[in-house]
Amino acid sequence: MTAKIIDGKQVAAEIRAELKTQVQQLRDRGIIPGLGVILVGDDPASKSYVTAKEKACEEIGLFSDDNRLPAATSQAELMARVRGMNADPKIHGILVQLPLPKHLNETEVLLAIDPDKDVDGFHPMNIGRMVLGQKAFLPCTPHGVVQLLVRSGVKLKGAHVVIVGRSNIVGKPLASMLMQKNETANATVTLCHTGTKDIGYFTRQADVIVAATGRPNTITADMVMEGAVVIDVGVNRINDPSKKNGFRLVGDVDYKAVKEKAGLITPVPGGVGPMTITMLLFNTVESAGRTAHD
Ligand SMILES: NC(=O)c1ccc[n+]([C@@H]2O[C@H](COP(=O)([O-])OP(=O)(O)OC[C@H]3O[C@@H](n4cnc5c(N)ncnc54)[C@H](OP(=O)(O)O)[C@@H]3O)[C@@H](O)[C@H]2O)c1
16 A cells, blocks of 8 residues: 655645635734744754744734844843733734753743743643643644644544654643544544553554654554554654755654555655644634634
8 A cells, every 4th residue: 555645735735824814804803913933042943943934924914023032132031021922912922932042941931921822832821721621722733733634534533543752842742632532633542652662562553653753763664554644743854965955854754665554644844844833823813813802
């Protein structure tokens, strides 16, 4: 069997088109959804993420308040900036680009963000609400994975989903989302990690495998049931002298071999990646929509 490819770019474009319509409806009512963005320092990767996020905002009609602060910014200055955004009615979502420079206390900054503007979904209040099955801003990457599955017609109710990787930003929240008793979840979830004795024992029983380890080839073809759905969250740079920049991106799945066995699979790049920013936009529009109903 050769797997059908889940095209993350296409699903992301579909959601962004829906969001653009919602933004226009909010604008017609005098509400311009706004995302406050804070970047501290000159890390090139962080700069390019922030630029991509701001460009995506512009494309769907969101207002973004760009705050690029010097690397020497103090904790007090950063906290004041966050509090200012908490109080600003034009700002519906706040994004503090991580990682912060080493002298800054990341936890303190993330805790200072108003949970009702926490569009990254990292605040313990949102994590708690999510686990309890209450309305919450869902963390963007795992939410993107759920949307990819649902919009590709994967039946999650009763499915066995095996997630490999238990980080706070991907594996743990994804497990929590997929085990909820609701229409877009209701799966049986197994979470594997470096303490798991035989990961293949679990993945071979999986209707859906999600790999989020940051290690190439964590999932090989012998670990996959014929026809399973395979979602690859991983983004890893490996040396490739044939490329101009000397590297190429691969996921956590042995894509070439697993593609011949799976029923559906995401590529890297072009699978989960495009969904992450899209779900940030989704949360910001959702937040602005909530103020419209206040
Ligand atoms: N596309 C996107 O938008 C997006 C967003 C976020 C992350 N990512 C990518 O997704 C990957 C994971 O990111 P992350 O932030 O979740 O990583 P992380 O914080 O490093 O966590 C990795 C998790 O995988 C587990 N793990 C590592 N190697 C393993 C192995 N050989 N077998 C089983 N489990 C293993 C670790 O287990 P322990 O807990 O036992 O150490 C840990 O729970 C990375 O490649 C990252 O770049 C992509």
